[in-house]
Amino acid sequence: MADPFEVRLRFTSLLTHLTASQTSSVKTAAYALKHRDMDEDLHSCILESLDATTNPSATMNSRANIMYFLEHFCDMAIKEAHMAYVEMVQRDMRRIVAAVVHDGGGGKGVSGANIKVARKVVGELGPSGKGLLDGEVVRGIEEDLKRWEVERARMVGEEGDSGEQDIEDVKSKSEKERRHGDHSNKHTPRTKDGRSNGVNRVDKRAIEQRIEEDRERNKRLRESVWAVSGDDDEELNKLWEETSDLNEDDYAIGREEAEERRQFARYYKSLLQEAKA
Secondary structure (H helix, E strand, C coil): CCCHHHHHHHHHHHHHCCCCCHHHHHHHHHHHHHCHHHHHHHHHHHHHHHCCCCCCCCCHHHHHHHHHHHHHHHHHHHHCCCHHHHHHHHHHHHHHHHHHHEECHHHCEECHHHHHHHHHHHHHHCCCCCCCCCHHHHHHHHHHHHHHHHHHHHHCCCCCCCCCCCHHHHHHHHHHHHHHCCCCCCCCCECCCCCECCCCCCCHHHHHHHHHHHHHHHHHHHHHHHCCCCCHHHHHHHHHHHCCCCCHHHHHHHHHHHHHHHHHHHHHHHHHHHHHC
């Protein structure tokens, strides 16, 4: 039997080094399923890795990666028929979302970019997606997200704004500050009396990493849309169902294409005749 302490250390390391690649998620999930006899301990590692108080080194990107990982983790746990992991994620989802969205000491700061991540993953796991989360839980989480959006908007003084800050906008602001040489209070904006207002500013390196990881996830999403099972009959049936019924426009297009082929055949025949002459 593996040493429980070493298993926890190894799993925590895998969580810390999660990226947007599918290989990274599969490797981490496979390790947890390999040591399923320690499922409660390994689930607690996920919570501790997200919690800013127990893991001060957790970043906006690392928390987002763990949130995306949980979706793949649940899929693999279901395939391996180990529902304990899924049930623990269901039980603690509101706590997980709160940890993903908040950052900074004591979890006081709110990450606008991670609000989008949490909403997307919860939507995928909810009744309209994979059905792993109860509708009441999803509604409760959505209420929490909206409340945090309002709080964040109030903190940054943007009345009427949702508080979600697009990564591209953050990057643009960071670039402007770099060009103008404004490096004061880079990490934490301050209020007029000099206190932190609870909104953490993201540095340029983290922004670039996040943009690259989002690009990788979008690429995987496009690949999954085009993926086929390899079963020709299944693919044929799918195409047959998705193809619209024939109408007069289809016949007109067919006649035009047939006429174009006949014109090319006549042209090619005339070239051959000239070459023989």
